[in-house]
Amino acid sequence: MFSVERVLAQSLEMGHRCCSKQKIKRGLWSPEEDEKLLRYINTHGHKSWSSVPKYAGLQRCGKSCRLRWINYLRPDLKRGSFTAEEEQIIIDIHRILGNRWAQIAKHLPGRTDNEVKNFWNSCIKKKLISQGLDPQTHNLLSSHRRSSASTISNMHKKSNPIFIMSSHTTNAPVETTFQTFSSLPKPPLNIVQTPSSIITSEYQTSPIISNNISSDLPYELLIDNGSNICSPSYMNPTAVELSNNENIADWVSRVNVDDFSGQTLEEGTQVQVQQEKDKICEDTVTDVREANKGNLERSASFESSNFDFGLLESVLSSEFISHDLSCMDELAWNF
DNA sequence: AATCTTGCCAACCGCGTCTTA
DNA sequence: ATAAGACGCGGTTGGCAAGAT
Incomplete structure (x- = not known):
């Protein structure tokens, strides 16, 4: 959950390796930043991520804006925990494609690669291991x-x-x-x-x-x-x-x-x-x-x-x- | 009640690929 | 043809929250 103290503390930590020229904020996004980004993209789209922060009035790098949009602000995102069906799809596709999270996520409408990856690492992996299966190969351990x-x-x-x-x-x-x-x-x-x-x-x-x-x-x-x-x-x-x-x-x-x-x-x-x-x-x-x-x-x-x-x-x-x-x-x- | 551990997840980082000038 | 910048992806990290000790 959003923590004011944490964001304030992180807002003091300026600078970013990929955007060393400007003062760039890192860490969690505040509701105000979300609002700015959302409003800008809804109005202008995101033709060039590198120019989004400049025109949206955000002290973030374009990469960070893109990630925030893709993983959190996109309107078509599905919230909540994964269903059993989604879980099975992930397992089956992972068996074929391996750790190609973006490819896997394409088969799960409303889910992001990051979400799928986190779900895999936190839940599915353990489940497979407990079943005696190697999570990387799906072979028996x-x-x-x-x-x-x-x-x-x-x-x-x-x-x-x-x-x-x-x-x-x-x-x-x-x-x-x-x-x-x-x-x-x-x-x-x-x-x-x-x-x-x-x-x-x-x-x-x-x-x-x-x-x-x-x-x-x-x-x-x-x-x-x-x-x-x-x-x-x-x-x-x-x-x-x-x-x-x-x-x-x-x-x-x-x-x-x-x-x-x-x-x-x-x-x-x-x-x-x-x-x-x-x-x-x-x-x-x-x-x-x-x-x-x-x-x-x-x-x-x-x-x-x-x-x-x-x-x-x-x-x-x-x-x-x-x-x-x-x-x-x-x-x-x-x- | 305090401390430690674990799980989860948002965000960052680095690298490879693509695009454009 | 090439170099620089932008983008996309997968791995990793850091911090919060909940549970265990």
Whole structure:
């Protein structure tokens, strides 16, 4: 809350590193300053932030004015605590984009990047840790990996393939994503099953993704007998996670344009590639949101199709839980 | 009651990118 | 083509308030 003493004290502390020429006030904004800024922007807009303080009669730097407007004075800001739905959106998009708060905030009308960032750091982060998930990667924390590692170890003993899963769900947005991916090198696509998600790991060296086993089964998850446990990333877009602390956005940014068909691209094409990278991130986020919206619907759909996460989980846990596979853990997590 | 700790959040800082002259 | 200024972003800090000791 606003503190008069604090503002008075801070108003004495003049000067600002980015605006060393003038006497610039720092610290909390007073109601009078808010009023001045609000009135000025409502009348004149904010074409140039650097000139706003001068014309608005504020002893602040333009940067500070901009921040105050964006984070507090903007009329379209939503007040109050985050809803469960917003929280889920943040988690899902963060899983894909990482700490790109501005990008995440764009999907939450009325919320600012600062707000999202603070909410993440103060609430969501702790929640994920308490669930045994690394808040940066959304992977299981090492202390929680043993059970999952056992699962993977046993998958390797299976003949090829041990699972074929499919679903009839959420075709449209998902396909958009994969079509976009199609001109890029394949992302890392191996997976492990966790209670809440499918997490990918390792680079898929010999793609065995099939998209045409049956036209009725648009998405398949194939797990082979050892080196490749792979899944089209689009099968469960809410669960995409890449290896080595990497998310989709990192992976996409890492992709070198020269990777395209092994040839160097011309400048114009490189721009297109950059646009394509951006689109991948955007489409993936869209998919996540669509998938979240359809969660209930999808559950029902899975029941009627032959995709059954419940069955998968029970098979994995019941068959593997009795084995002592501690010696396989490191192997499993480092393959 | 006093002190310490923790959580939260507004604001700042520095750096990278974009724009403009 | 380039340099300077503006802007935007993510990380970090500082201070208040509430809870714990």
